[in-house]
Amino acid sequence: SLDAATLLQHIEALGQIGADAVHGGRSRIALTDAEKLGRDQVVAWMTELDLTIQIDEIGNIFGILPDQEGNTQHNALMMGSHIDSVYNAGALDGCYGVLAGLAVTKAFRDQGILPTRPIIVAAFTNEEGVRYQPDMMGSLAHAGGLSALQVLNTIGTDGTRLGDELARIGYHGDMPLGTLKPSQYLELHIEQGPILDKEGIQIGAVANLQGISWQKIYIKGKANHAGTTPMSMRHDAGYAAASIITFLREHTQQSPGTLATVGSIQFEPNAINVIPRAATITVDLRNPDNKSLCTAEQALAEHLDTLRQSEGVTIESEVLARFDPVIFDEQLVNVVEQAANSLSIAHKRMTSGAGHDAQMIARIAPSAMIFVPSKDGISHNPREFTKDEDLIQGAKVLLATVESLLSH
Amino acid sequence: SLDAATLLQHIEALGQIGADAVHGGRSRIALTDAEKLGRDQVVAWMTELDLTIQIDEIGNIFGILPDQEGNTQHNALMMGSHIDSVYNAGALDGCYGVLAGLAVTKAFRDQGILPTRPIIVAAFTNEEGVRYQPDMMGSLAHAGGLSALQVLNTIGTDGTRLGDELARIGYHGDMPLGTLKPSQYLELHIEQGPILDKEGIQIGAVANLQGISWQKIYIKGKANHAGTTPMSMRHDAGYAAASIITFLREHTQQSPGTLATVGSIQFEPNAINVIPRAATITVDLRNPDNKSLCTAEQALAEHLDTLRQSEGVTIESEVLARFDPVIFDEQLVNVVEQAANSLSIAHKRMTSGAGHDAQMIARIAPSAMIFVPSKDGISHNPREFTKDEDLIQGAKVLLATVESLLSH
Ligand SMILES: NC(=O)NCCC(=O)O
Ligand SMILES: NC(=O)NCCC(=O)O
Numbered sequence: 035s036l037d038a039a040t041l042l043q044h045i046e047a048l049g050q051i052g053a054d055a056v057h058g059g060r061s062r063i064a065l066t067d068a069e070k071l072g073r074d075q076v077v078a079w080m081t082e083l084d085l086t087i088q089i090d091e092i093g094n095i096f097g098i099l100p101d102q103e104g105n106t107q108h109n110a111l112m113m114g115s116h117i118d119s120v121y122n123a124g125a126l127d128g129c130y131g132v133l134a135g136l137a138v139t140k141a142f143r144d145q146g147i148l149p150t151r152p153i154i155v156a157a158f159t160n161e162e163g164v165r166y167q168p169d170m171m172g173s174l175a176h177a178g179g180l181s182a183l184q185v186l187n188t189i190g191t192d193g194t195r196l197g198d199e200l201a202r203i204g205y206h207g208d209m210p211l212g213t214l215k216p217s218q219y220l221e222l223h224i225e226q227g228p229i230l231d232k233e234g235i236q237i238g239a240v241a242n243l244q245g246i247s248w249q250k251i252y253i254k255g256k257a258n259h260a261g262t263t264p265m266s267m268r269h270d271a272g273y274a275a276a277s278i279i280t281f282l283r284e285h286t287q288q289s290p291g292t293l294a295t296v297g298s299i300q301f302e303p304n305a306i307n308v309i310p311r312a313a314t315i316t317v318d319l320r321n322p323d324n325k326s327l328c329t330a331e332q333a334l335a336e337h338l339d340t341l342r343q344s345e346g347v348t349i350e351s352e353v354l355a356r357f358d359p360v361i362f363d364e365q366l367v368n369v370v371e372q373a374a375n376s377l378s379i380a381h382k383r384m385t386s387g388a389g390h391d392a393q394m395i396a397r398i399a400p401s402a403m404i405f406v407p408s409k410d411g412i413s414h415n416p417r418e419f420t421k422d423e424d425l426i427q428g429a430k431v432l433l434a435t436v437e438s439l440l441s442h
Numbered sequence: 443s444l445d446a447a448t449l450l451q452h453i454e455a456l457g458q459i460g461a462d463a464v465h466g467g468r469s470r471i472a473l474t475d476a477e478k479l480g481r482d483q484v485v486a487w488m489t490e491l492d493l494t495i496q497i498d499e500i501g502n503i504f505g506i507l508p509d510q511e512g513n514t515q516h517n518a519l520m521m522g523s524h525i526d527s528v529y530n531a532g533a534l535d536g537c538y539g540v541l542a543g544l545a546v547t548k549a550f551r552d553q554g555i556l557p558t559r560p561i562i563v564a565a566f567t568n569e570e571g572v573r574y575q576p577d578m579m580g581s582l583a584h585a586g587g588l589s590a591l592q593v594l595n596t597i598g599t600d601g602t603r604l605g606d607e608l609a610r611i612g613y614h615g616d617m618p619l620g621t622l623k624p625s626q627y628l629e630l631h632i633e634q635g636p637i638l639d640k641e642g643i644q645i646g647a648v649a650n651l652q653g654i655s656w657q658k659i660y661i662k663g664k665a666n667h668a669g670t671t672p673m674s675m676r677h678d679a680g681y682a683a684a685s686i687i688t689f690l691r692e693h694t695q696q697s698p699g700t701l702a703t704v705g706s707i708q709f710e711p712n713a714i715n716v717i718p719r720a721a722t723i724t725v726d727l728r729n730p731d732n733k734s735l736c737t738a739e740q741a742l743a744e745h746l747d748t749l750r751q752s753e754g755v756t757i758e759s760e761v762l763a764r765f766d767p768v769i770f771d772e773q774l775v776n777v778v779e780q781a782a783n784s785l786s787i788a789h790k791r792m793t794s795g796a797g798h799d800a801q802m803i804a805r806i807a808p809s810a811m812i813f814v815p816s817k818d819g820i821s822h823n824p825r826e827f828t829k830d831e832d833l834i835q836g837a838k839v840l841l842a843t844v845e846s847l848l849s850h
Contacts, residue, residue: 057711121711122665122719164713227670246669248714257530257823260703260726261654262635262795265694267819272704276687283681286673295668296680298712303465303529305572306656306705306724306762308822311530316714318668354714387670411675414716415665 036433037144038426041137045425048075048117048133049125059122059416064160065093065196070203072117076132076157083139085155088214089207092185093159093200094172096214099139102148111149111439112216112399113138113432114156115223115391116172120164124224124418126425130406131222132157134429138436150440154214158391159200165190167248168355173391175211177398182211191298218366218439219401221392222432224420228411229384236427237381238405239370241362243393244293244322244385247331248355250314251278251338255347257303257311269346272301272310277345281337282317285330292330293320293387322359322385360393363400370402373434379427388413404431444841445552446834449545453833456483456525456541457533465530467824472526472568473501473604478611480525484540484565491547493563496622497615500593501567501608502580504622507547510556519557519847520624520807521546521840522564523631523799524580528572532632532826534833538814539630540565542837546844558848562622566799567608573598575656576763581799583619585806590619599706626774626847627809629800630840632828636819637792644835645789646813647778649770651801652730652793655739656763658722659686659746663755665711665719677754680709680718685753689745690725693738700738701728701795730767730793768801771808778810781842787835796821812839 052060052068062069073095080087085097086106098106115131135155142149158176163169166188175185186197200206225231230238255271282294295318302312317334321327338349367383374381384405386393392401406428409419460468460476470477481503488495488505494514496504506514523539543563550557566584571577574596583593594605608614633639638646663679690702703726710720725742729735746757775791782789792813794801800809814836817827 120713120716163715167714169715225670226667228672228675244669256820258819259634259796259821259823260705261652261701261728261797262633262816262821263701263819264636265691265701267636270703272707273687273691276684276704277691279681279684280688283673283685293669293671293673295678295715295717296684297668297709297714297716297718299680299707299709301705301707304706305528305822306575307571307577307703307726308528308705309703310705311823318715320669388667389669408670411666411671412664413667413670414713415667415719 035141036137036430037140040140041133041429042422042425044079044133045125045129048072048129051075054122057122059124060119061121061123062117062119063121063165064118064162065199065203069118073205076117079136083136083143085139088209089205090209090211090213091182091207092172092175092211093205093207094176095157097155099142099149099153101150101152106152107214108152109217110152110154110214111436112154112156112219113221114158115221116158116161118160118162120162120414122416124413124416126224126418126420127226127413128161130224130425134222134432137429138433141433154216161391163355165192166196170389170391170394173394177394178212179394179397216399219392219395219399220432220435221390222404222428223390224413225405225408226413227387227408230405230407231409231411235380235382236407236424237374237379237431238384239367239381240386240403240405241367241383242322242385243360243390244320244387245324245327245359246355246357246389247319247327249317250352250354251317252350253313253347255311255345258309260307260309263309268309270309271313271347274341274345274347275299275313275315277341278315278337282334285333289326289330291321291323292326294330320387324358357389357393360396362396362402366400366402369438370404370431370435373431373438376434377430379431404428443549444545444838445548448548449541449837450830450833452487452541452544453533453537456480456537459483462530467530467532468527469529469531470525470527471529471573472570473607473611477526481613484525487544491544491551493547496617497613498617498619498621499590499615500580500583500619501613501615502584503565505563507550507557507561509558509560514560515622516560517625518560518562518622519844520562520564520627521629522566523629524566524569526568526570528570528822530824532821532824534632534826534828535634535821536569538632538833542630542840545837546841549841562624569799571763573600574604578797578799578802581802585802586620587802587805624807627800627803627807628840628843629798630812630836631798632821633813633816634821635795635816638813638815639817639819643788643790644815644832645782645787645839646792647775647789648794648811648813649775649791650730650793651768651798652728652795653732653735653767654763654765654797655727655735657725658760658762659725660758661721661755663719663753666717668715668717671717676717678717679721679755682749682753682755683707683721683723685749686723686745690742693741697734697738699729699731700734702738728795732766765797765801768804770804770810774808774810777846778812778839778843781839781846784842785838787839812836
């Protein structure tokens, strides 16, 4: 049975790593010193559980509980998520899924038995995509969507090369990328949205996951004097950036279901009395329906054209990530629902708003996700919160799902 | 007579200091190492001219050519401007006025005569206001608008204390602030706007200067996940910032004559998939008519109220600078026009769009300004340009104006 106390203690301990005393939460950005400490902690717990530890050449970490015949790969059941975070994150996003995976293997260890199939707990590199894009990078590459070289050569928002940072923190492993192909994949995660909390339901059986479109938009205007340049003669890169942000908001109002976020911005030279010569923004568009997502992308592209004309600026855009919506494996989703039923826990089918590693692994194996409520739907914020009770129930549903899958 | 070759050479040499090889131009931001080198160069030239050098307690530099009785203060005629720059600036903004002032004193030295009244060449501290606000800080304080302590305790956009930086670069002088009160003040400057260039006129006799309103606006929203937070539940500080920028653009369209610029912006945490928890922008509003400037300020304040309601964010604004429009001394403007006439140079009366030290010194002495054309009106940009011929004509009009004032 599930050792709930250890699970909660692990969540608490991992959550301390990378704590930000100024703005709250923890900033365990992929492949930073803080994230290395998080990795070391997870590897230490895997070692305690006597799992076989494998690290691949892009730093994905796998802890394997072999089956009764000693197999570590054949017909494996994988559980996983990530331990990197955004800035000033909560303690649960990603970590919960990895640590609950460890709790499942601990349930076997505590009973002194081995499973009928190998169980692999994965912690994928750089799920958040804050420093290196795209997000879900480690799982995407594991699923064959990126080569190891593409991953290692990725240049970060801070100008670093991913491969250099990976080597620096000592997590450039030996195992070739994509070695451990699972037969099924399960990911337990906090919802990060408001639905379960609002409806008072403890478990989400995630049936699908919305599409994600990430772009970086580079605008070049002309620097000039704020006091002497008539409004009609301006080529204001900053204004163009702002106009994209307000345009996207308006688009979402006309196209319900589309989410649009501009989370990051830079002006150059960024001085009070200089019209910005350049501006860079990121755009995050999402929709569970790929057609609507394409419509949003198209509307944005048209607005950029309008701005090129009206403001006399040049604009280039770069695709940082583009993932189609994913529909999870119907049978696996059913098993999750049955597991919740068997424990008499209320559940509902739902869509994931966030991107997850499961979205990538779904390319190579039947996959499903289990959600637990997020208080007020807050995530990517130090105030991200899920009740201990709900965390424990989620892990129990994960364990019951694993047990059900192993017994068939 | 004016030594045009030396003037052009000085402009060239000073323009090399703080050169930015990457983005062009020079960044000689107030009280940085680069600006210290610029100060050293100006002081060296003042020494060559055997001027009496005085540095006040906020770093304003004065080079004095005494009158025939050896007076350095009584009934002094001051010329001046500044040698600090914005990022990636042209070589002329400010420097031209200081170096032309030196060229006027050189004309006396070359002739071996002393003027009938002391002539003071001033280089005021931190005119640009990029690092420390308000702009025109040194001249404002010289005119009694700020105490030395207020200046020294100013905290910069980079978190530094002005007094510490001033001491660090060795320009914390002995002379009490405000010691050298001039009887008249003249400032020669590039127009930084397009009017003279467009109209093919070589000299602007600046009759007035528009009002300047600088604010910093701090917005606090709520960080949350870009993929899971419904648009209707967002408190997006970044969207609010963008909405201010587009609102100001619309306001200027309804209120011709008002200029509005948002030159600098920061989001927190500035990550692609996190709704910004905070955003900070600067707002630069200008108008030659104080009532219209107040209308713009009022409209902005009302828009902030709207945003507080509609976006559920908190917004605070801080006044960084607020200067009423200034009307220059009619008699002095007449003398400038007569000087241009005496040299048969085309001239026109005009308004200054940029703020200038003359605007501050006008509080304590009759003041006027002389403008020369700026190619295409470009300034605060490495491509700021004025023909040598125009630079020389401007300095000649300055010299003729000085000679006229000394002879009365
Ligand atoms: N679950 C999660 O926060 N993933 C990060 C990628 C994204 O959805 O922005
Ligand atoms: N002349 C000039 O560029 N002054 C800086 C202050 C302003 O922004 O007007």
